[in-house]
Amino acid sequence: MARVEKAKVSTYDGEVWEYLTYAPGHTCCACTRTVQPLEPVRRGTIERASGSPVTVYRHNECPRAGAVT
Numbered sequence: 104m105a106r107v108e109k110a111k112v113s114t115y116d117g118e119v120w121e122y123l124t125y126a127p128g129h130t131c132c133a134c135t136r137t138v139q140p141l142e143p144v145r146r147g148t149i150e151r152a153s154g155s156p157v158t159v160y161r162h163n164e165c166p167r168a169g170a171v172t
Contacts, residue, residue, distance in 0.1 A: 120145035123163060132159040134167035 127140040138144050143163040148156040 120147045120161075122146055124160075126160045129160045131162050131165060133161050133165045136162075136166075138162070 122145075123143055124146050125141060126138050126144050126146070127142070129138050129144070130136070131138060131144065138160060144160040145163055147159050147161070149159055150156050
């Protein structure tokens with residue numbers, strides 16, 4: 104029986120953020136709190152093994168994860 108290698112799923116590089124924006128109603132990927140209106144967040148994407156990339160948001164100064172640089 105031949106061994107099958109597991110597909111590699113890319114991990115998210117927390118240092119690569121696209122830009123600073125506002126995304127009320129979305130959830131922070133670090134602390135899972137809902138983003139409030141006029142609360143700045145960083146936008147990024149995660150590549151998936153199957154399907155299109157997923158957009159993620161993190162507070163610019165997340166209370167749980169600390170400040171994003």
